[in-house]
Amino acid sequence: MTVYVIRAKYFGYNDEVFYVMGNRIANVFDNQAAADEAYKRLEIHSARDFALHEVESLFDASEKELQALDDFVFSRCGAHIYENGELSRDELPESLSDEDTFAFVQRAEMQKFQLVQFEHEAxxxxxxxxxxxxxxxxxxxxxxxxxxxxxxxxxxxxxxxxxxxxxxxxxxxxxxxxxxxxxxxxxxxxxxxxxxxxxxxxxxxxxxxxxxxxxxxxxxxxxxxxxxxxxxxxLEEIQRLEKELAKLYSYEEDYE
Structure with missing residues (x-):
């Protein structure tokens, strides 16, 4: 049986940008369509709640790369995110569709999740x-x-x-x-x-x-x-230990 595992990235902050610190298991599926949809929704929701100037991949991007991302956003919704040599918005435009938001996430390499597929057991x-x-x-x-x-x-x-x-x-x-x-x-x-x-x-x-x-x-x-x-x-051992760590360090996510 094929297994699909969504891992959530957790971030640290260095006073400039958020950087990937580690990962945790977010969900497990045995159906590809359900896994793909869940992954996509998670990325879209996260992208709309992520300050662009604090995304590591955008912080490190060249002017050419940022201009290409701005061209993409403008072509889809008529709004700019990069003007006069700097990011001009804190967040993606609300008028950017879900599909285009997901495409932007891939282009900007600002994924907060990872979908991993295993042909048998994870x-x-x-x-x-x-x-x-x-x-x-x-x-x-x-x-x-x-x-x-x-x-x-x-x-x-x-x-x-x-x-x-x-x-x-x-x-x-x-x-x-x-x-x-x-x-x-x-x-x-x-x-x-x-x-x-x-x-x-x-x-x-x-x-x-x-x-x-x-x-x-x-x-x-x-x-x-x-x-x-x-x-x-x-996989079960990972999930058990991750819950113990979350409880031990009183993280904001549920660990019941």
Whole structure:
């Protein structure tokens, strides 16, 4: 049975724009038409309630890109959103139709939701901390969530969160190359080639620089005792843990 999962993006704010901080499961469907319609309505509703100058993709857009978006809006409803070199409206025009609002969301890459399709059961992959023996989490001032994705490759850029388990500082691993890895030659070559890694022969210690995500990801696969794992996490487990996090941190959404 095909499963359709809608994930809602949650945002942090850096005094300029809202940026994507994490995701949560918003709804699950076994019918594509129902999933498509629900996703579409969510995006349209959110787009009408999102201050344009605080959308990260628009904040970072070039003049050419903003002008193209303005041309699209003007051609559909006769109103401008970009004039004299700056965004001229806080929100999209009310006269912009639902269909065109949804099209604008795609053009502007300002999606607040993600619709993921699975041909059988929903299968996600989470970041597992070996040190804490727990699923890794990401935290912001107004958000805490699990770190997971539908494709393990998407977690490469998230492994830096493991540094939180080590005091947000560099990680030191004691031992010779032979003690640390079943492939000591490869480990030694990686340390020599990869920025962010270092080895102290006198102290017999391997160092992974703080928040050196690429170095951490690369070296982890060669360690006898890896610092993290990327493994499957079930949909029900995700939903259970997300509700616990929402309750623990008293988020505005319902968690009953």
């Amino acid at each position: 299968k996600f992959y989470g970041l597992w901390s070996v040190k804490t023996q727990q699923w890794a989490e990401e935290h912001d001032e107004f958000f805490a969530g699990l770190i997971y994705a539908e494709d393990p490759e998407q977690l490469k850029g998230k492994v830096g969160h493991i540094f939180a388990d080590y005091g947000h500082s560099e990680i030191a691993l004691q031992g010779s190359f032979e003690e640390l890895s079943s492939q000591p030659g490869l480990l030694k070559a990686l340390v020599a080639a990869q920025g962010g890694l270092g080895y102290d022969e006198q102290k017999q210690a391997l160092y992974i620089g703080a928040w050196e995500d690429e170095a951490l990801y690369a070296v982890n696969a060669l360690l006898k005792q890896p610092l993290f794992e990327i493994k499957e996490i079930g």
